[in-house]
Amino acid sequence: MDPLEDVLTLLETRSQLSASLTAGGRWAVRFDAPRGVKFNAVRRGSCLLEVDGAGAPIELAEGDCYLLTRPRAFTLRSDPDASPLPAGPLFAAAEGGTARAGRGDDVLLIGGRFSFGPRAQEWLLDRLPPVVHLPSGTRRAETVRWALTEIDRELSHPQPASSLVAEHLAVVMLVHVLRLHLARAPHAVSGWLAGLADPVVATALTALHGDPARPWTVAELARTAAVSRSALAARFKASVGQGPLEYLTRWRIELAARQLREGGTTLAAVARSVGYGSESALSVAFKRVLGTSPGEYRRRAATP
Known part of the structure; x- marks a missing residue:
């Protein structure tokens, strides 16, 4: 095994997909600090990501994805002045695997979280910045886009074992996001991850x-x-x-x-x-x- 594969295997990497989020008009959704590593991908439209304690808002465009590696609350919004609603009730009311915010369907995000074994903090999470943002135009990001498209397809048109396939594809996406992040920002990681660069x-x-x-x-x-x-x-x-x-x-x-x-x-x-x-x-x-x-x-x- 290579080091990245070794560590992800040791950490018992698992993924769990959540309901998608469709939004339109003026909207904002406030999320509690996630357990594990949260990820989202923008499949349609654009929005802003604000993570507590992580600096200025990040503009997310269609095709972008991000990882949150720390347990920090965050907000997704259409614009800086939109008043946020708590995510819990919105996702509890999700229908057909999709939660809705605002009016319309200009924006679509798919997401979930990764969970790890007991040594993940030292071996992986502490080596990464709080937010890993991968813009859609990033060089060599085709595989991430492919994985996201396949996840979207499995969730939109369920077949036997679709959830299992989508969760495995999410782990594939994680590996490629980490690879691309190392290639784009080798100085933003530390420890053995930095050594891979x-x-x-x-x-x-x-x-x-x-x-x-x-x-x-x-x-x-x-x-x-x-x-x-x-x-x-x-x-x-x-x-x-x-x-x-x-x-x-x-x-x-x-x-x-x-x-x-x-x-x-x-x-x-x-x-x-x-x-x-x-x-x-x-x-x-x-x-x-x-x-x-x-x-x-x-x-x-x-x-x-």
Whole structure:
């Protein structure tokens, strides 16, 4: 697996679609802070997006989409002076999978949210800005538009398993939005995501994720990336915020933690699978990274 696929799989990425929103005339809808990562795509028309604490309103045009990566309330509106109505009652009254605001159908938005496993905050959400806006005219955005069109089609003309297909397409859309955001604004992300924007660091990250149990050295990683040890170390530290072997330790612990959450594997087997020769070696690294022992972590994960 490549690093982005690895992390999204580790975080148990899931999508849940909500009712669409059709609006016209003068209108505004106020949404409570979402759980997980909220997304919307403008399929028709245009509107303004205002996110609490995120600066000036963002103009959304037809074909635009956005992600909200923090639990902040937000407002969608036709113009700055429109008085907002709470989203809850509007969506509770939705008919045929569509909520309505204002008068007419000039604007159509589809959306939903992504949910993740317990380590998403550190590994993904904290690495992204509060709002990820992808304009429709963005270069290489064709795949996102394709995914949105297919989601719209599945929701508008339901067939057997349409909801499941649409939710999987939403995850496909998420991957492409993250890819495009990295390409457009590499300095707007941090940590391992920022490393993916540097071809040398990305090569090293891919090697580490491809064989995390291997006893990697900086010299081996440098040869893989076709640079000197000092160059790799400097570029890795500058983008990811830590050295390559420190990153490898944290990734190994994340893999071990997933196995402990899932249960059914001995601690010795977990240790071997992530490159540690003994339970004690894993325990020392585990406690240093996560602040608790593997046994205690497993007990907590097993508690309903």
